[in-house]
Amino acid sequence: MNKLNFIIVALLMHFFIAGSAFSQFARVQVIHNSADRAAAEVDIWLNDILLLDNFKFRQATPFVDAPAGVPITISIQGPNSKDTVGALAKFTYTLEAGKKYIIIANGIVIPTGYNPVKPFNLYVYDMGREGASNANNVDVLAFHGSTDAPTVDVVESLVGAGTIIDNFEYGKYAGYLELPNENFKLDIKDETGSTTVISYSAPLKDLNLKGQSLVLMASGFLNPSNNNNGAGFGLFAVLNDGTVAALPVSTLSNVIENSFINKLFTNYPNPFSDETVISFNVEKAGRVAVNIYDYRGMLVKTLIDEILSYGEHKIKFSSNNLPSGIYTYKIIKDYNVLSGTMSVVK
Structure with a gap:
C-alpha cells in the first residue's frame, strides 16, 4: 500500500467517524515491525472496519x-481477510481524547524456527x-x-x-530525544558500552527534518539464520506521514583507514525530483560499484560496476518513475562500503 492509499484510508476513516456517534477522537499512527514471515502482510481491523488491507512489514x-x-478492538488478520473471525491477534483499548498514540506491531506470531521467541504484541x-x-x-x-x-x-x-540511550531493552520505547537539526552517527554498543556492534548514519539535516518528529525503530534479526532466514537487522526512521526509511550503515572510519575513497559529498541536489549527482574521490584505481536501495533495503538500480581511475568521479542518477521517498546509495570497493541518503520529492 503506497502513501496515496494511506491517505485515502485516513480520509475514509475520517468520514466514517464523523458520520457516526463518536464525538471524541485521538490521533493514531500504526507501524508494522513484526519480522515473522507469517506476518509479512496483514490486515488490520478497527472494530468491524478494515483499516489497512495487505499491510506489509x-x-x-x-x-x-x-x-x-x-472501547475499540484492533484485530490483526491474515491478508485479504473478509472479517475478523479467527484473527491472529485481538487487542481492546480505550483511547483518551486528544492524545496521540503510536502503535507498533512487533514480535513472533508462529514460534517454529525462531530463536528467541518474543510473542507478537502491540x-x-x-x-x-x-x-x-x-x-x-x-524529536526522535x-x-x-x-x-x-x-x-x-x-x-x-x-x-x-555520547550515550543518548542507556540499557535499551527489547519492546521498550526510550522516550523522545529532542535533537538539534544536525547529522549524527549512532553507535550501537553492548550494554557495557565497551563494544560497538554496528554504526548508522542519521542524516537529519541532509533530509530536511527540521521541526519534525519521527520514530526510530530497531527492526529485523541480528542472526537471520536462527530466525527462518528473516529480514536482517536495521534501524528505520518512520515519519509522521507514514514514510519509512532505512538508515545507512556508517562505515566512515573504515573508509578513512583503508583510504579507498575519500571526500564523499552529499549528492546534489538533495532533495531532488528528477536528477541528482553523486560525487566522490577514488584514492586508488579499482572496481567500484554504486547501488541505489529503497527504504526496505531492496536494490533499485546499479548505477555503475566498473574499473574507475584515481581521482574525482561524478555519477548521475535519474529518479525516472521512482515514487517519492528516501533512498540509500552505497559506494562499494574491495568489500568496503560508504553509504549516503537522498530524498526523491515529486
Whole structure:
C-alpha cells in the first residue's frame, strides 16, 4: 500500500467517524515491525472496519483519527481477510481524547524456527508527537523491536553527544530525544558500552527534518539464520506521514583507514525530483560499484560496476518513475562500503 492509499484510508476513516456517534477522537499512527514471515502482510481491523488491507512489514500509516472514550478492538488478520473471525491477534483499548498514540506491531506470531521467541504484541506509546516541540529541533522516539538483539546502549559519536540511550531493552520505547537539526552517527554498543556492534548514519539535516518528529525503530534479526532466514537487522526512521526509511550503515572510519575513497559529498541536489549527482574521490584505481536501495533495503538500480581511475568521479542518477521517498546509495570497493541518503520529492 503506497502513501496515496494511506491517505485515502485516513480520509475514509475520517468520514466514517464523523458520520457516526463518536464525538471524541485521538490521533493514531500504526507501524508494522513484526519480522515473522507469517506476518509479512496483514490486515488490520478497527472494530468491524478494515483499516489497512495487505499491510506489509516495515510499512506505516500517517497519523489518523480514531474514536476515543469508548472501547475499540484492533484485530490483526491474515491478508485479504473478509472479517475478523479467527484473527491472529485481538487487542481492546480505550483511547483518551486528544492524545496521540503510536502503535507498533512487533514480535513472533508462529514460534517454529525462531530463536528467541518474543510473542507478537502491540506496543503502545500514548505520548506521540506530530512535530518537534521546538521548531528548530527534530524529536526522535526510539523503539527496540529486534527480537534477537540484546540490551544495548546507543552512543552518538559524530558531534560528541555520547550515550543518548542507556540499557535499551527489547519492546521498550526510550522516550523522545529532542535533537538539534544536525547529522549524527549512532553507535550501537553492548550494554557495557565497551563494544560497538554496528554504526548508522542519521542524516537529519541532509533530509530536511527540521521541526519534525519521527520514530526510530530497531527492526529485523541480528542472526537471520536462527530466525527462518528473516529480514536482517536495521534501524528505520518512520515519519509522521507514514514514510519509512532505512538508515545507512556508517562505515566512515573504515573508509578513512583503508583510504579507498575519500571526500564523499552529499549528492546534489538533495532533495531532488528528477536528477541528482553523486560525487566522490577514488584514492586508488579499482572496481567500484554504486547501488541505489529503497527504504526496505531492496536494490533499485546499479548505477555503475566498473574499473574507475584515481581521482574525482561524478555519477548521475535519474529518479525516472521512482515514487517519492528516501533512498540509500552505497559506494562499494574491495568489500568496503560508504553509504549516503537522498530524498526523491515529486
